[in-house]
Amino acid sequence: MGWTRAGRRGTGVLLGCGTGIAGLLYLAVAGAALGPFLLRPRSRPRARAALTAGARRIAALDRRRRTGCFGDRFPLHYEPGDGEVLRYVSTRAYAGTVTAVTLALVGFGVVLAAVFAAALVGGRVGPAELLWQVLLGGALLFLGVQGLRSLYALDARLARDTFGPSERELLRRRIDELATSRAAVVHAVDAERRRIERDLHDGLQQRLVALAMLLGRARRPGRTPEQAEALLRQAHEESQGVLAELREVAWRVYPSALDGPGLREALGGVAERSPVPLRLTYEVPGPLPQLVETAAYFVVSEAVTNAAKHACATGVEARLALKGGVLTVSVRDDGAGGADPAGAGLSGLRGRVEALDGRLRVDSPSGGPTTVTAELPCA
Structure with a gap:
């Protein structure tokens, strides 16, 4: 399974060299042909549209390459803009060409290493030359491998930035969004609970205390019927206000009309x-x-x-x-x-x-x- 995966990715790198060189040739030929029209304001939109149309075909090939060889999954309905497509093809033209040159140099170095090994077996290489060739070859091999790794990462990043995030990236973003929204819900529920408590404490509780005091004053001995009736009238009005405020608080918590x-x-x-x-x-x-x-x-x-x-x-x-x-x-x-x-x-x-x-x-x-x-x- 590991070799199969490595083989697919190696094939993807080689195909990427081909699409990169194809993009370089396309930009060179199309740029030379459409250059005079791109310089004129009146013909620029149509010339740019023609240039972008060809670039989209090359980008579509690269998108299929990334999907088939590297297993990337991009959003189906995501369509990059014209500027993004041209930037992608031009960058891939550079990266693909440099990758092809680097692979050719690494292959050439492997051939030289084989020739040097044959000379070493034949006794035609001395200790000093052996040390020098090993140090030089090791340094060049290290630089070549590091360059290929960087170009490999650049290829993946360009595809992700142009064609949209992969399914794994979308899943990671979704997890982050859910974690953020969960924290926001907890905060909102806590704030709502405190608001309800404040409404009950500062509003209803104070009015109920006032109502109890009015009723207590009305029941106090020595009150004339007129005074008791006036206090009871105030208590009745206060109770109406308490009921209205209670309905208001209940409506703010959850309106019964929604049910x-x-x-x-x-x-x-x-x-x-x-x-x-x-x-x-x-x-x-x-x-x-x-x-x-x-x-x-x-x-x-x-x-x-x-x-x-x-x-x-x-x-x-x-x-x-x-x-x-x-x-x-x-x-x-x-x-x-x-x-x-x-x-x-x-x-x-x-x-x-x-x-x-x-x-x-x-x-x-x-x-x-x-x-x-x-x-x-x-x-």
Whole structure:
């Protein structure tokens, strides 16, 4: 198995010398023929397109060589640009030609070593000449092998940079992305838990204490019926406020509308409770995965809250559109701008979105407007 693999790679190196020399000849001939047209601005685009078309054929041969001889697996639908193809072919022309020359020199050195060995056996070589030839031949062999190794690595790096990362590289990147998103999810959950605890402690708990104090004052001996009735009326009003705040906290934790009517109704609730006017455009024809609906809801809710609390906005526009299996959520306000993408709220949103393999972008120049855009895959 090892020899078979070594044989395939050796064949790939020899074929690479051929494609490199072919690329050198092509660039020389095509460059001479198309050079006058490349110098003229009017004919330059067509001449460049003709030059690139031939270079793409040579690059396609090299891509098949890397796949067949070295086992590289490149993304099927990745198409390098014209500049990348020309740069690849020109670099490979140099590298392939140098590799061919280096292999020829190494082969020539092997022939000389065989002739020298025959002379040594025949007794025609003295000790001093033997030492000198061994040192010189060893140094040249070392330089040749190191040069071939460097050219071999250059060939692999050029293919990876031009044709896209290999499956192993994609897997490694995917592992890194999953590790990062997992850490972001843990951080977002912890921040959400602390926010809920803060809401309960600083809001509901204080209001419940005030309600208990009002009821205690109403039950205190010596109160006239009028005073007791006034205190009970205040306690009743306070209880209504506690219930409203409790519903608000529960809605921020998870809106019950997502389990019933769906995302559109939940966002309608955000618009009703928003302190600034919210104009909603909903262009999603069918139902969405539950996790995607939840993430989209929190993107809109957090962006609207930030616009009202920090940006002093007077209006917010939210647009949701589904295209190509990706839900795009865009929230734009007319506030002062200057939102910090690394802030606690936006960092939590980014972690929630990236946990679903999505992307979150924040564009908030000083003076506004601020646009928060989330792209959520629905597959």
